[in-house]
Amino acid sequence: MAARSERPSGGLEDYRKKRDAGRTPEPMPAEGPTPHGDDDTFVIQEHHARRLHWDLRLERDGVLVSWALPKGVPPDPKTNRLAVHTEDHPLEYATFSGEIPGGEYGAGSMTIWDRGAYETETWNDREVKIVLHGSRVSGRYVLFQTGGRNWMIHRMDPPADPDYEPLPARLRPMLAERRARLPRDQDAYGFEFAWGGARRLAYVEGGQTRFTDGHGEAVAGPAGLGAALGGTLGARPALLDGEIIELEGRELYMIFDLLHLDGHPLLDEPYRERRRGLDGLELGGARWQTAPWFPGDGAAVRETAARQHLPGVLAKRLDAPYEPGERSAAWRFVPVRG
Template identity: 70%
Template sequence: MTPKKDAKKDARAPGKGDRLAEYRSRRDAGRTPEPVPEERALPHGDDDTFVVQEHHASSLHWDLRFERDGVLVSWAVPKGLPWSPETNHLAVHTEDHPLEYATFEGDIPRGEYGGGAVHIWDRGTYETEKWSEREVKVVLHGSRVSGRYVLFRTRGRNWMIHRMDPPADPGAEPLPESLPPMRASERSRLPRDGTAWAFEFAWDGRRLLAYVEGGRARFTGDGGRAADGPARLGSRLGAALGARPALLDGEVAVLEGRETYLIFDVLHLDGRPLLDVPYRERRETLDGLGLSGPLWQTAPWYPGEGGAVREAARARDLPGVVAKRLDSRYEPGGESDAWRLVPSRRR
């Protein structure tokens, strides 16, 4: 590894101008809570601090910033830092930020540049292996991200970021490209041993699986083929999960006059497939995600309360209930007796 003090010989010279001029020109210190230092001699640190901020602006992205020559040299990374060397992510070089920004968290007012919530996603120290106008190689030491990364310029402000080390979590698995949903078998009666089952409402909606990664979501339908979700659902649901990759199962139904994605299962989370995990544990994991928003809701489930759920479904004029065995695994693409669709009205 090249010592840091030698690598600085390749660094971009700070120049005689005000390196924060562009930053100041975009911000009104009277309107934004962001630090806007006055024009003066820049403070100098040890050139070894980095921060990653999750920025819920018009589109979710992550801001990667390195302390360098008295400022924070910055890139906006729309999909976050890659966890594996198999994938490169776009990184857009942005204006230098003041050192004080390394501790900034807060809400930038709507209408201001970069309006939206900013949270610190990770921070720590870094070592420089190379720093030039076209390539930056660093070793990160954070609490959530660590390892060797390289940023390389492609065109204009557009760069790419590549992980040079093996995957941070060797056991992590990517989301599947497509997964046909599990289907319930039709029955006329509720299961006899209600304590072994949980019960959900049948919403009579459109089945939709959501593949959420890097703050975005794509969808597949009944047959596992690509499908469209309600307008803006993908970006908003992606923002709700942030950097956590997840595969969700649910259906789009009309509630109070609005299309709503009702989520009733989680099949993959944080690099771990959950198909073989019992239904009860999957539902508890899903509840723990706290997914509730303007276009989506976590659907309720009721262990051992089949009769009451069926009566409630009848009162709400819903078509029925779905009984699911508490110990059942998820069976993609198949109709299973572990899930049973029971009409709300007795035939």
């Protein structure tokens, strides 16, 4: 362990000032000397406050020195992420999870995302270099100050997953060919409703979401949708394909494909497996839904689409990969009336 030096810390005075011990369930140790441990405990807490973020806390000199990470811990060394230095927390906070009441500082739910031991390589008021040993995060990281409370966190090791790939910067969606009739071999297809909405790809990462349109160009999503969807997936990066539709007077993101998840592109996976993976995410809320799909029963889906006044159905080959930007015969749009 490196020799002890000045830490970016101010004790627990600020922590106590910001909290009402009678209202918050957060630990509130009595004033007095802080305990001393081995300076080797870390915790990362997922904090669903006004905006989702992750709190990295490192035991140092009897307190937990803390940074708020708006997009979480970087999984690879290619991208630095913002780390905002916050007030020190008591050591008891390393085991805290619960609901901070509305109106209190940091109101919202707090859960432990990862915890473990760490080693210190460098620690001063402008740079903290550490090695984390957690169940979700392990490896060498450095936090470095960029100005005031703003720091950056950088992973120094290669990705823990050697096959990890970041989300693509831009992708054009796959398109369907128009056909008058349903395919003859319906057992080879999965069928979806054609919603007639605005095509949108959603790039979800670090609790945030950006959208692109049918041409792969960046567009704004409906107000509040991106943050809410990002909060649902949390730290799991994902690329979703879907449409913005209007249902019962409200905008809804109807999701029908999964193109990338947890650092692994899924474009070469068959449609059947991508849909099973999407269903497994259980994405359903007031602002978004996972679109239903029906293997091998196109006639019934088409009849239902006609009754619901939808434009048609989409027939997608169960064994087909996703072909970005291509109008492929593997996907067929069949109108409700030929």
